[in-house]
Amino acid sequence: MKLTTVFLISFLTLIGCQSHSNLKLPALIGDNMLLQQKTTAKIWGKASPGNKINVSASWNSKGRVIAGKDGKWMVNLTTPEAGGPYTIAISANDTTITVKNVLIGEVWFCSGQSNMEMPLAGWPPVDTIMHSASTIASASIPEIRLFNVQKKISGEPIDECTGSWEVSASGTVQQFSATAFFFGEKLYNELHVPIGLIESAWGGTPSESWTSSESLEKTGEFLSEIKAIKESAPLQVEYQTWLNTHKQVELKPVGNEQWKDLSFNDENVPSSEFNDKDWPAMVLPTEFETVIGEFDGAIWFRKIVEVPQNMTGKDLTLSLGPIDDMDRTYFNGKLIGSTEISGLWQIDRNYEIPASLVKTGSNTISVRVLDTQGGGGIYGASEKMKLSLKNNTKIFIPLKGDWKYQPVAELKGSKFYIYDISKNEFQTKKRPLNLGPGTPSVLFNGMVSPVLPYQIKGAIWYQGEANVGRADQYAKIFPTMIQDWRAAWGIKDFPFYFVQIAPYVYAGVDSTESGFLREAQEKALNLARTGMAVTLDIATVMDIHPPYKKEVGERLAFLALNNDYGMKYSCVGPVYKSMSVGAGIIKLQFDNVGNGLIAKNDKLKEFEIAGKDRRYVKADAKIVNNEVLVSSPSVREPVSVRYCWHNGSEASLFNKAGLAAWQFRTK
Secondary structure, eight states, X not given: OHHHHHHHHHHHXXXXXXXXXXXXXXXXXXXXXEEESSSEEEEEEEOSTTOEEEEEETTTEEEEEEOOTTSEXXXXXXXXXXXXXXXXXXXXXXXXXXXEEEEEEEEEEEEESHHHHOBTTOBTTTBOOTTHHHHHHTOOEEEEEEEEOOOOOOSSOOXXXXXXXXXXXXXHHTTSBHHHHHHHHHHHHHHOSOEEEEEEEOTTOOGGGGSOHHHHHHHTOSHHHHHHHHHTHHHHHHHHHHHTTSOEEEOOSSSGGGGTTOOOSOTTTTSTTOOOTTSOEEEESSXXXXXXXXXXXXXXXXXXXXXXXXXXXXXXXXXXXXXXXXXXXXXXXXEEEEEOSTTOTTSEEEEEXXXXXXXXXXXXXXXXXXEOSSSOEEOSOGGGOEEEETTEEEEEEEOOEEEEEEEEEEEETTEEEEOOGGGTHHHHSOOXXXXXXXXXXXXXXXXXXXXXXXXXXXXXXXXXXXGXXXXXXXXXHHHHHHHHHHHHHTOTTOOEEEEOOOOOOTTOTTOOHHHHHHHHHHHGGGSTTEEEEOOTTSOOTTOSSOSOHHHHHHHHHHHHHHHHSOOOOOOOOOEEEEEEEETTEEEXXXXXXXXXXXXXXXXXXXXEEEOTTOOOEEOEXXXXXXXXXXXXXXXXXXXXXXXXXXXXXXXXXXXXXXXXXOOEEOO
């Protein structure tokens, strides 16, 4: 009897264990996904340890695996030629998940900083995209699939990301990378196969953020930062555990609606009666990171101003200058204006205050600043911060100086964690090492590592602006990052095509720091199966976000079509080859001349010449027999030439195919 009882208990226990497989799939494995053709694709997930997982694809490929002690499992499926739609059934003993509308085609990983992140809808009114409206209107292309990896910082590599596969349509492309979409659209139109695009981009980020700590250590760069990250790992886990005890607000996946009317249990903060006596003070204008360290999320700023009788009962204008990124602004507890659309961090805030709200004596201004990445705060020129008569701006109260402040919600990934501001939690809780999007390795950990099991054809990359001024270091870090990715993916020498940064003012149009950075980028071409899209001819020198994303995307696509898909396209402009000197003239020879060299508007510009003293001066340049002859009356014995070496330099030399010559300096 006892033996029977023990057997029955054991049997029921076994049945109970088997009845809860807890089968889960990562975000990348889901409806509308697109898998790389003619390869071995990985399908993976989690389940209770020991569970048998069966995976069966409708193109007659299947596999079986047992979940490991850590609950992880992975199955390899052989993929056919491009086509679909297909289904994939993933089953455990008590659960079957069917992934529907799966296509097979070409998958590209699209990464970098803001010029890759910049969506098809742009960031109006300042940063807009050429051809945006017509492209969005005609974006119903079911064979193009889009996955946007949501922003995530991590001190250690993680295996999950947030996002979902979307079918290309007018409603889904607006907030997707314009550069990536134009790249994918060109591939689709030329190859006539389904295209999958995985966007993983974050504005203002340097290349070291996207490189693993192990690879960075081998370069000898950022060693102290990496050591500090590793040492703070236990505190990072503790801090995240503490954050998880707080109320959380999940962002909507994409679009500007995700930022509007967010509530952080802070509705009473704008009131004149709110007690902020224990809040610390910050001198504005400034980026708040200079005071509190790296922080993304919402911070309240409050200031009491004394309004004289001659301004009482009259319409006023509250001017705050630009705010990075968004704000909700109140006067005496009443909302007087808000900017809750991303991309307007450069726009001055000017809000009208009705006369009925203005009283003699103490009046309260409350501003909730919402920062989503990088620097944040009320940061413009101090003279822009003022409270003035609407009809007579010469009568005003300056607002620069001390403001009370208090962080109310911290943004991590796609979630806000709401602080209890009555306890001043931000000031009292010990915080770990501040990890920001510019911290070495953290975006590799949070936004590359989760994608590594996913089979890709190659990668496109638009980044470099954040490393301007550190060209020698970039010359080491950037090739290291490319090799790092290839090793991590386990795909030897997968195609990697990148954009050379466009002319931009930086420290001044006549400075040269970006010229050295572009040269550093070019050095990465020493790696196999790399290519560079030049943008010297499609720049907006005073705006770091040029609107010509169609041209950029298509130039990247031409590199891929030419190098990986067997199509012949002219995709490289004239490249300096050699020089000869005689009679005070330097003659320059070029590769990729094609049918001949031409000058934009029949005039060559941005050529400089130097003698033995290496002091460059503006030079006269002309095309003769497909060579460029460069000289200057002030340099009688020239030894070197450089072209397009300044921050504001724009291309003037092309081949007849319309491709711009690369910048160069002779050795």
